[in-house]
Each structure stands twice: as structure tokens, then as C-alpha cells.
Amino acid sequence: MNFWQIMLAEFKAILADKAIVVTLFGGVLFYSVLYPLPYLQQVPTEQQVVVIDHDNSSLSRLVTRHADASAKIHVVANLGSIDEAKTWISEGKAHGLLVIPANFRRDLLLGKGATLSYGGDASYFLIYSAVAEGLVAAGMDASKDVQLIGLLSRGQNPQLAQQSVNSININAVPAFNPSLGYTPYVVPGLFLLILHQTLLIGTGILGAGQWRKKGYWQQVRPTQLVLARLSVFLLIYSVFSSFYLGYCFYWYQVSVAATIIEVGLFMLPFLLATGALGIVLSSLFMRRDLPTQLYLLMSMPVLFVSGFVWPIALIPEPLVLVSQVIPAVPAIMGMLELNQLGAGWLAVMPKWLQLWGLFAVFACIAIMRVAARQKQAKAMLS
16 A cells, blocks of 8 residues: 555545544534633623622712622622621622721721722632622722812812822733633633644544554554554644634634744644654553543643643642643643734744654654554464
């Protein structure tokens, strides 16, 4: 068999295997919808909050109105005690509480200052963060109003009083995540992880199913088989990568800074290294179900050690060093820097070269492992 015949045989073997077809084609389409689904709302808004107003003054009601006007929170009730508020939170009727102390208005007008207390259910950190941010902003707005009233009461010019209270205006412009949402933050890294995991599973199922039976894989040289298998999976995953990094990025409004050529050049060693690693690992399996079980368990650890959802500084250094042999780890951070953060090619060159190095090492090991499998098969038949 020549090289093209081996590639054709590989294509037929992949398309004839229902498990591989479902994992590759079905899995890629399914995960493109499932993984981003929790983040489609982008940021939590209108979180339900209760108020315990011990002052019941015009200023305390002003604070409550400011809180309710915030896009982050929605005041659903005024309660009489903190215990009652805790009951609301435990029953899921509210996510946070704001406590306005007694003598709030008097202390502010006397210039003594007052402390607003807030809290909530920290089980969902995104919701808790939204509640805290909304209440802090409401408190700051109310504080400015009180300062303005004090300046006006002392006879200061209204325009000068406004400038004094709002002396600093912050104009925050997000550079790489214009919507400040979680979809543009999470989706790019997750999609690369999906490509990595499904490619490992596909090569794992194909290899584990072939090693235990006769076939064309025994009749060709190990180098030809490895290169043909890599070529076939590279063609398939070039389409999947285009779908994820092209159409899905557009659909989920993910910012893109790199050119098509830069993305293609960076994805090439990533897909080759992952495919070669998949062939190596497939030689360790004799059961077709094991690759899927193992790689799915590995997905979350790989996601964390990649460094974009959890700080690298908080991960044990030996674990970080060991994780560098996983192609997804340098690929995720490299692609994020290149395609989302607008880094130049020289900035991601070390990770690109690392992926080529991993491909060279895994390809050599894959050839040796396939050769060993072929010898084992011949020994069993003889």
C-alpha cells in the first residue's frame, strides 16, 4: 500500500466506526453549544436583594433607591431584622442583604460617617460579586449626594459643589473583552480544550480497536501509518478548528486579534502534537472504552493547569512543569495571547516552538510504539 491508499484506509476506518464518528463529529457540534451555554447571559444582573432599614429616613430611602436603580441588583423587600433576611436567602427568595444602621442620616449630616453592611450567599461567587458590586456602587452614589447637600447647605456655588464631589471621572475602556462578559473570556480556551480532548479520544478509540485484530495497519511500515493517521486527523480537525475559531467565535462575539495565517500556523503544531500523543497513548489501550473514560477525567485538571481559569502561581510548580508535556497547556495560553490579547508572533514563538518539539518527540515515540504493536501482532499470529 502506498501513502495515499493508507490515508484512504484510515478515512474509511474512522467513518466506519460509530464511536469515533459520534465523538468527533457529534461531540464537536454538541460541545460548541453545551459548554458556552452557562455563560450566554454574560454577567449576572438584577440579583434579588432585601434591605433592613433601621433608620427609615429620607437618606436611607435614597440609598435604597440607588441600590434598586443599579443594573446589578433588584430590591425585592424591606425587612425588619437580619434573621428574617437570612431566612429569605436560605429559601432562595434573595441573594443578598443591605443593612442601614440607626441614626444613619443624623451621623452623615454631622459629618461622623456611617457604615453600611451588606452580605449574601457566597455559594455562587459570580452572583455574590454582582450583589457586592451593586451595593458598593449604590453606597458611593448616596455618599456623593450627601456631600453635595452638605456643600450646598454651606452656601457653595452649585457648579463648584458638583465639580468638588465628582472631581475624578473614570473612563474605563476594556481592551480585550469589550462586553466584559464571561463568554469571550471562557469560550476560547474551552474550545481548544475540546479539540484537544476529542482528538485524543478519536485516535485512542481507533488505535485500541485495531491493535487486537488483523488489518491493513499490520501490512505497512510504522512511519507510513503514523504519518498517514496524523494527516487524516489533521485534515478533519482543520475543519473543526475553522468551525470553532471562525464561525463560533463570530457567533459568540469573541474578539479576534490575529490573522487567519497566524492562527493556522499556531494550530498546525498543536493538532500534530495532539494527534501524535493520541497515537502514543492509544498503544497503551486494548479496550475501546478506556480512552474516553480517561481523557474525560483529565479534562478539568488540564483546564486548570493551562493557567487561564486559575493563576499559575497558585498551582504547585512541579505540577506546572509536568503539565508542559500536554499540548493543550502551551496551546491554550499561546492562542489566547495571539488571538484574544493581540500579542505579536515573537511573543508566542516560545510556545509555538514548544509545540513543534512535543510533536517531534511524540511522533518518534508513536512510530516505536506502532512498531512494537505490529511485532506483538505477528508474534500472536505465528
